[in-house]
Amino acid sequence: MSxxxxxxxxxxERAGVSQSAVSRVFTPGASASKKTVEKVRKAAAELGYRPNVLARAMVSGKSRIIGLVVAYLENQFYPEALEKLSNELQQRGYHVLIFLAEQTAGNIDDVVEEILDYQVDGIIAASVAMSSDLSDRCRAAGVPMVLFNRSQDDPNMSAVTSDNYAGGxxxxxxxLAAGHRKIGHIAxxxxxxxxxxxEAGFISALAEAGVALHSRAQGDFTMEKxxxxxxxxxxxxxxxAVFVANDHMAVAVMDTLRFELGFKVPEDVSVVGFDDVPAAGWPAYNLTTxxxxANRMVADTVEILLDQxxxxxxxxxxxxIDGPLILRGSARIPEGWTA
Incomplete structure (x- = not known):
């Protein structure tokens, strides 16, 4: 066998078309008639032909690959968001390579250096921090980067987030409207x-009402902590009442309160999260958050990156992007408010 x-x-030759027509059929975004596409794909299937994407990238200077960096996938928000990002990019003719990195700046720098070796056309960094000179290195390499669900002080870095300050x-x-005054925060x-x-938005609104934060502890975005x-x-x-900085932690907070410490939610304590992950709507948690x-965040992220x-x-x-407060059963609902 050959x-x-x-x-x-x-x-x-098998399809009876030019070599350039074959190239157009297998090049995302290129135009070819329906009849030509059918003939070329039929011939390719019969011969077992697969286009050499890497070779095409070397010739064109475009890989049509986007590097997607994420710090962790335990939080349900990120697998769902990454799926939306991947689908949106694929619909626009791009492929996605996913890289896992720790949240520390040094680690993301190492990962981005590796991504650049893959000749990606662009980078989306989700839930990660980076050093101040990283955007300069990417820019020098001609590779644009957009931050997703994070922002940086770097004025040259594009970023798409929800309006976290307004949400807090x-x-x-x-x-406060529910009558709570002893209010805690798990950061x-x-x-x-x-x-x-x-937290800044949360503390600001409490202060305007003359209420100081009653207690604060740090959860580091992990269930264990x-x-x-x-x-x-x-x-x-x-x-x-306690505001937990994301739903991933809020689930652990509610389980610990109810099944370990013997508190009733919301009778003894109101719990509010942030993100509205799928588990927030499960009857076991019914979490106000x-x-x-995510859909608008993904659309804007892709639009900015592809424009660049x-x-x-x-x-x-x-x-x-402003997000709504979703009222469920984990917190006392103020009079006149409806879930």
Missing amino acids: TAKVTSQQVA RKIAEFL GWEGASTQRDR AAEATRKMFTSDPPE VRQP IENKSDEPRRIA
Whole structure:
């Protein structure tokens, strides 16, 4: 059996078309008539031909590959968001390579260096922090980057987030309207802009009402540390309500409160999260939370990145999309508010 690879010229001869027509059929975004596409794909299938994507990338200078970096997948928000990002990019003719990195800046720098070796056309960094000079290195390599669900102080970096500051304010206003005054906060990882902005908005709204934060503990966006933070916070002088920086932690907080510490939710304590992951709507949790508008965040992220890739736009854009407060049964609902 011959092991020689089938060439595009052989496909062209079998289909009765030019070699350039074969190239157009297998090039995303290129135009070819329906009849030509059918003939070429039929000939390719009969001969067992597969286009050499890497060779085409070397010739064109475009791989049509996007590097997608994510720090962790335990939080349900990220697998769902990554699926939406991958689907949207594939519909636009791009392929996705997913890289896992730790949240620390040094690690993401190493990962991005590796991504650049794959000759990607662009990078989306989700839930990761990076050093201040990383965007300069990507820009020098001609590879645009957009941050998803994170922001940086770097004015040259494009970023798409939900409006975390406004979301934090909404939660504080909701808890205050329900009559709570002893209010706690279980924070996420301190290095994340999402954590800082959510807490800043939350504290701001409490302060405007003349209410100081009753207690604070850190959960680092992990279930284990969130459970430990709950034990610490509710051992003595427990709060009447607690804002947990994301739903992933809030699930652990509710389980610890109900099944380990003997608190009733929301009778003894109101719990509010942030993200609106699928588990938030499960009857076991029925979690009141701020919904991150993932569809709009994904659409804007892809639009910004492809504009930079295809139109050579170098204007950084910062977008913060407002998300609604979703009222469920984990928190006392203020009079006049409806779930």
